[in-house]
Amino acid sequence: MNSDFLDYYRCPANFVSFALTGRLSEDSGYFRFGPDVLCYGRSASGFRAQRPTEMLYDGLTDVAPDGSTLRLPFSPSETVANLRYERYASSSNGGGKRLGAGSALRKAYYTVRPILSVSIRKHLQRRRLRDWKRIPFPRWPADPNVELIFERLMVLLLKVHRGDSVPFIWFWPNGSSSCAVMTHDVEALPGRDFCPHLMDLDGTYEIKSSFQIVPEGRYTVPESFLDGLRRRGFEINVHDLNHDGHLFSDRELFFRRVDRINRYGRNYGAAGFRSAVLYRNPDWYEALDFAYDMSVPSVGHLDPQRGGCCSVMPFFIGKILELPVTTTQDYSLFHILNQYSIDLWKRQIDLITEKHGLVSFIVHPDYLLESRARDTYEALLAYLAELRSERKIWIALPGEVDRWWRERSQMRLIRRGNGWEIEGPGKERARIAYASLVGDSVVYRLEAPSLVAAP
Numbered sequence: 001m002n003s004d005f006l007d008y009y010r011c012p013a014n015f016v017s018f019a020l021t022g023r024l025s026e027d028s029g030y031f032r033f034g035p036d037v038l039c040y041g042r043s044a045s046g047f048r049a050q051r052p053t054e055m056l057y058d059g060l061t062d063v064a065p066d067g068s069t070l071r072l073p074f075s076p077s078e079t080v081a082n083l084r085y086e087r088y089a090s091s092s093n094g095g096g097k098r099l100g101a102g103s104a105l106r107k108a109y110y111t112v113r114p115i116l117s118v119s120i121r122k123h124l125q126r127r128r129l130r131d132w133k134r135i136p137f138p139r140w141p142a143d144p145n146v147e148l149i150f151e152r153l154m155v156l157l158l159k160v161h162r163g164d165s166v167p168f169i170w171f172w173p174n175g176s177s178s179c180a181v182m183t184h185d186v187e188a189l190p191g192r193d194f195c196p197h198l199m200d201l202d203g204t205y206e207i208k209s210s211f212q213i214v215p216e217g218r219y220t221v222p223e224s225f226l227d228g229l230r231r232r233g234f235e236i237n238v239h240d241l242n243h244d245g246h247l248f249s250d251r252e253l254f255f256r257r258v259d260r261i262n263r264y265g266r267n268y269g270a271a272g273f274r275s276a277v278l279y280r281n282p283d284w285y286e287a288l289d290f291a292y293d294m295s296v297p298s299v300g301h302l303d304p305q306r307g308g309c310c311s312v313m314p315f316f317i318g319k320i321l322e323l324p325v326t327t328t329q330d331y332s333l334f335h336i337l338n339q340y341s342i343d344l345w346k347r348q349i350d351l352i353t354e355k356h357g358l359v360s361f362i363v364h365p366d367y368l369l370e371s372r373a374r375d376t377y378e379a380l381l382a383y384l385a386e387l388r389s390e391r392k393i394w395i396a397l398p399g400e401v402d403r404w405w406r407e408r409s410q411m412r413l414i415r416r417g418n419g420w421e422i423e424g425p426g427k428e429r430a431r432i433a434y435a436s437l438v439g440d441s442v443v444y445r446l447e448a449p450s451l452v453a454a455p
């Protein structure tokens, strides 16, 4: 019950003691944990709704301090897992349902897709996605619901301990306030050929990005092309196998394909994976031989497979680190929402950085061939570069985020005299922060870096 909270904050273990208020229900459903936080799963009191739009029971009213233990009407680890792994989606408002998955229509669509003009594709996709505005959960345009659960638990623990503050290991290296990653999925030959220009563009703003390569069926992948990316310090990841939209449609098919996908990963020297169209099934991820995956949206309203992990922070799915896609993809922005401004991206950045989260983008070289789209993208790059200096956002490669998050997950806070010290590989970059209570909210304060004595 304690482990996910401890993994999130990396605070001293003796600070955290959760227990249940009673026996958990047989059934699962939605309930609240305070006014603005949604949970899904089993609970020990009240009732559980089948839809997030129904009247919801508030589990916060049943929380009971018991010495230094906090009795809760649900298990934080189970509830958070239900959101991160989208287990709520199969039984609710169709949130995570694949639109017409496996249907004859969908097969027909993918068969003719390559020869459809972009305008017909846009029309068909807009029709398929037209009800997206009515989806109540996860919350558009960014949903840090998992982080809100952890924050509420922190508030309750701080009240139980009656202390001023609790130390924890800050989320990002060198005290950065948040993190951003730029990723490019290379869909077809024109996109592949645009990659050198895209590297130039990113480089103008001193932003290094990752390129996800489709290994089969879309374009040839010459060694010289991969070398060109590597030489300039960009990152290579594997994007699906052949991008036919079927990777997760059938278990047997997936396990047949995954060996080839893993082999391409080794050949490319790629540590990261992203599926086509963000199709996904976390239950099968153990077969993927990659350090990290980037296929789970935070809010999937505009993706064919809806749902979302309701989180703006990295998290583990078994041994794989998930770097969720937390902003709207360029394709959806330009061709479904018909917007060529960065206003929506800015709103999402604000919501994510408010929780110190990971701001991750998917921008396709294939869709930047149009000058209007390219101008919008350049405005985003300029804005990110501004945030890097003004808000101290760490702009990193996905592989760097993976390395940091793994190191942090092994670090520990140790008492030293009157203070605290971080132990573990990578601790030089880590910083101690303190969580404390202001009214009914938690605030974070970073410990000042230890000053080096002047010679």
Ligand SMILES: [Zn+2]
Pocket: 185, 186, 187, 239, 243, 275, 276, 277
């Ligand atoms: Zn793709």
